[in-house]
């Protein structure tokens with residue numbers, strides 16, 4: 001059953017984010033946590049991993065190509081959506097006394113800009129973030145400044161690690177996914193778990209196909225996913241992996257039909273064109 005995006009879209013345009021509850025299962029999250037633990041051991045206690053698709057293609061592809069997330073991405077960006085980077089990271093707890101009253105740091109995301117007006121603009125990139133545990137006040141919630149994707153809001157260096165008067169604190173449940181607009185000002189919160197719990201952060205970051213992508217999609221395992229997508233004539237999956245064969249035609253469409261109408265036609269045509277293949 002496909003999701004009704006009407007309310008999500010309205011909320012997203014106004015506030016710069018929307019939350020999709022329970023998109024990921026406990027079994028999936030468990031497998032991702034385990035993969036992180038292996039990488040942590042293998043890479044000398046490194047905590048931050050980009051390029052997660054190449055590290056774990058079979059585990060990660062269902063998340064990257066999740067129909068709810070990618071359908072919504074195509075609704076707000078048009079069918080020009082590629083994976084910019086797939087990041088799985090862990091924040092270890094720090095003593096509460098060290099970070100009392102501090103947040104991780106306000107910012108807009110990669111490929112963003114300070115908005116020039118209050119008009120809603122298509123994002124250059126969106127972030128589908130989930131946390132593989134409940135985001136309690138102790139583990140460190142996500143903080144957002146609603147509407148800051150449509151405000152030329154700036155914050156002084158001194159104030160970037162302090163809570164903001166317009167902030168909303170978001171305590172997501174495990175498996176929930178928040179999709180943000182690239183120009184939304186947001187911040188994490190330090191993990192101060194007294195019982196030593198880890199704070200997992202999982203980010204599927206998508207950008208427009210005519211921008212560069214941050215992850216390297218040329219690795220053999222990612223290329224295998226691309227070959228499979230090609231054999232199905234699955235343009236949406238190919239785009240996610242950095243190959244947009246329709247870009248030249250679609251980026252010069254004349255722009256006299258409303259964008260969202262045109263995007264919906266293209267997205268439908270892409271779905272129609274997929275060939276069933278034997279697996």
Ligand SMILES: O=C(O)CCC(=O)C(=O)O
Pocket residue numbers: 104109127129141142186187188189201203
């Ligand atoms: O750690 C967090 O919750 C915030 C993550 C973040 O700032 C980001 O995705 O850019």
